[in-house]
Amino acid sequence: MTGPAVRVRDERGIGVVEIDHPPVNALARPVRAALLEAIERLAEDPAVRAIVIHGCGRHFIAGADVREFDAPPAPPLLHELLNRLEALDKPVIAALHGTTLGGGAELALASHYRCATPDLSLGFPEIKLGLLPGAGGTVRLPRLVGIRRALELMTSGTPIGIAAARELGLVDHELRGDVLAGALAFARERVAAGTPPRRTTDLPMPVPESPAVFDEARTALSAAARRVPASEAIIAAVEAAAARPWREALAVARERFDACRRSTESRALRHLFFAERVPAPGGAPQPVATVGIVGAGTMGSGIAIAAATAGLEVTLVDTQAAALAAGLERIARHFTDVHRKGRLDAAAAAAAGARVRGAATLAALAPVDLVIEAVFESLEVKRAVFAELGRTCRPGAVLATNTSTLDVDAIAAASDRPADVVGMHFFSPAHVMRLLEIVRGRDTTPAVLATAFALGKRLGKIGVVVGNGFGFVGNRMLYAYGREKELMMLEGASPTEIDRALEAFGMAMGPNAVGDLAGLDVGYAVRRAWTDRPDDPRFYRVSDLLVEHGRLGQKNGRGFYRYEPGARRGTSDPEVEALIRAEAERLGIARRAIGAEEIVERCTLALIGEGIRLLEEGIAARASDVDLVWCHGYGFPRERGGPMFHADTLGLAHVLDRIRHYASACGPRYWTPAASLEQLAARGARLADEASTGAT
Numbered sequence: 001m002t003g004p005a006v007r008v009r010d011e012r013g014i015g016v017v018e019i020d021h022p023p024v025n026a027l028a029r030p031v032r033a034a035l036l037e038a039i040e041r042l043a044e045d046p047a048v049r050a051i052v053i054h055g056c057g058r059h060f061i062a063g064a065d066v067r068e069f070d071a072p073p074a075p076p077l078l079h080e081l082l083n084r085l086e087a088l089d090k091p092v093i094a095a096l097h098g099t100t101l102g103g104g105a106e107l108a109l110a111s112h113y114r115c116a117t118p119d120l121s122l123g124f125p126e127i128k129l130g131l132l133p134g135a136g137g138t139v140r141l142p143r144l145v146g147i148r149r150a151l152e153l154m155t156s157g158t159p160i161g162i163a164a165a166r167e168l169g170l171v172d173h174e175l176r177g178d179v180l181a182g183a184l185a186f187a188r189e190r191v192a193a194g195t196p197p198r199r200t201t202d203l204p205m206p207v208p209e210s211p212a213v214f215d216e217a218r219t220a221l222s223a224a225a226r227r228v229p230a231s232e233a234i235i236a237a238v239e240a241a242a243a244r245p246w247r248e249a250l251a252v253a254r255e256r257f258d259a260c261r262r263s264t265e266s267r268a269l270r271h272l273f274f275a276e277r278v279p280a281p282g283g284a285p286q287p288v289a290t291v292g293i294v295g296a297g298t299m300g301s302g303i304a305i306a307a308a309t310a311g312l313e314v315t316l317v318d319t320q321a322a323a324l325a326a327g328l329e330r331i332a333r334h335f336t337d338v339h340r341k342g343r344l345d346a347a348a349a350a351a352a353g354a355r356v357r358g359a360a361t362l363a364a365l366a367p368v369d370l371v372i373e374a375v376f377e378s379l380e381v382k383r384a385v386f387a388e389l390g391r392t393c394r395p396g397a398v399l400a401t402n403t404s405t406l407d408v409d410a411i412a413a414a415s416d417r418p419a420d421v422v423g424m425h426f427f428s429p430a431h432v433m434r435l436l437e438i439v440r441g442r443d444t445t446p447a448v449l450a451t452a453f454a455l456g457k458r459l460g461k462i463g464v465v466v467g468n469g470f471g472f473v474g475n476r477m478l479y480a481y482g483r484e485k486e487l488m489m490l491e492g493a494s495p496t497e498i499d500r501a502l503e504a505f506g507m508a509m510g511p512n513a514v515g516d517l518a519g520l521d522v523g524y525a526v527r528r529a530w531t532d533r534p535d536d537p538r539f540y541r542v543s544d545l546l547v548e549h550g551r552l553g554q555k556n557g558r559g560f561y562r563y564e565p566g567a568r569r570g571t572s573d574p575e576v577e578a579l580i581r582a583e584a585e586r587l588g589i590a591r592r593a594i595g596a597e598e599i600v601e602r603c604t605l606a607l608i609g610e611g612i613r614l615l616e617e618g619i620a621a622r623a624s625d626v627d628l629v630w631c632h633g634y635g636f637p638r639e640r641g642g643p644m645f646h647a648d649t650l651g652l653a654h655v656l657d658r659i660r661h662y663a664s665a666c667g668p669r670y671w672t673p674a675a676s677l678e679q680l681a682a683r684g685a686r687l688a689d690e691a692s693t694g695a696t
């Protein structure tokens, strides 16, 4: 024994090092220290002829311990440990299985031989945390798989399975059955054959596949990847490996790693990594095997696809025969497509499709465990559905509404069993988007909330529990963000200028392009039904104006932009600019040029201000929940960590200062700082450090 996390034993001449550090065998400092001690001991033991490294549990090693990256690395450093491992003069065999990621994959590359079971998932996901493989991956991987492939693996972060790993020569031998028994047998064969250590860094660096291989890698980066400095750092580190002796190149990689570790982008991505592992709310979830979905439109069929893919039996109800047929057809087409694209084999796709049955009346939902209502966004319509669900569904069944803005308590009251009712706000397309806002109503029981959360997890969603209030977290913030861009269009910014500025900031799509995609009439209808919307003739006036002129967005080829048939991106339309100009004149608004900086600042400060109010009111429990909602539901750039993390990056005192600036420049109506912002800024606090309000 060298410590609880690492065990060493001698199996008839083979030294076995077992890493047992649940949940994922991350290479935390005590594990590194114990590993170093273990390999030194085995190196000195004359009875040991070879060494096998094994990870206990479901994972080999999931990488370095991400929690340690907020501080400078503490010895023993992982790259030094791996250099020592590689230098041993007894063969070292990595017994790979399951997840072998980041520093775990680098440990495998520093081992002399690698064998693996078919469940292997090997990869370099550091880029997703804004990092580069910093423990030798950038010098060893290209020597094994070539420069181009190494760059692809490290800049994408996508893991590979056993077949690709074998083809690339990363795995020497595929194991069947027990990983440790197989690796021991492999080690004995090496010993019997007298095979010497085979060090990756002894291999020559391969000749670049093309003289421009590094520039090609740079060109291939997406816009989002380019915004993360680690992408360039990976390419530069491999470029150094191609040009210099490996130890010098490793020093370059170390320097780059440390700079990336300290970058805002990496801190933001690490923040999201931990935020995404949202703790489940208290309460014991009820088992769910059958799900009913009411409404076979785009949202209802998307939810049905997600549920059937997760193995649930689905009854899809629509009282309109044509809508039901169209929904079922959409679902069938989806499962044919996923099979055609190779994402599901024929039998699995057919089985998933067969799990969805259509029905014409709510009576079909009498026996199901949970119902998700996804009908038209109207309180009256939804209340009618819940009145019937309350009578029809079996006692104890959970009744969820997919409303995006309406009062969950008002919907729940209609069911006459509000304790069973919860909001489950999916985002479209529901089988693709990972965000799920789970709305706790006034009477929702902990068990019902826990059931909705567990179901979300089963559907692969990131569930965020929010309080009941207009627009919950996401859409309420969207209204603040949208309000500013609408005002700025009246004040002189064009729709294109707004979208360009926010896309350059990193938003996946500009807000006007999003409006056109969603359909401008959708928001128009919501605003008409919104009884206490701001009494301001400028509020969303541009969007309303476009709808009133028959411009509904992509669906009729005319919205903020003009769309040629089949085109996804629109072109600016002088007619829109003229309409806005005339409206500004009618409202007596003086127009001026508005720069990209102001566009971004007003929109992001509006988001931040509203997010802070949601925290203050307890509609959102944690700043990180707000970040999850905006990064996963609204395309906020991940490398900025979400609006609340961005506020902390700017500094709350600066945020307050700029909000006060706009209060005097634009008037206090929308720019009065939240009381909690003033308090937090005064004591130099960060939103991320504030304890959960627990109020939701």
Ligand code: 3HC
Residues within 6 Å of the ligand: 023, 024, 026, 059, 062, 063, 064, 065, 066, 067, 078, 099, 101, 102, 103, 104, 106, 125, 126, 129, 131, 132, 133, 134, 135, 274, 277
């Ligand atoms: N460091 C610290 N904690 C980690 C971790 C890591 N590398 N990987 C996972 N964890 C923690 C999670 O935070 C979670 O903690 P919690 O239970 O307190 O919420 C717990 O382990 C279980 O993780 P998941 O809930 O994600 O479990 P899954 O089974 O769904 O997924 C996984 C397992 C695929 C390993 C996934 O956790 C994962 O992708 N982890 C990150 C892997 C990674 O990015 N590795 C690279 C690290 S950077 C590096 O190695 C740098 C090197 O080059 C020097």
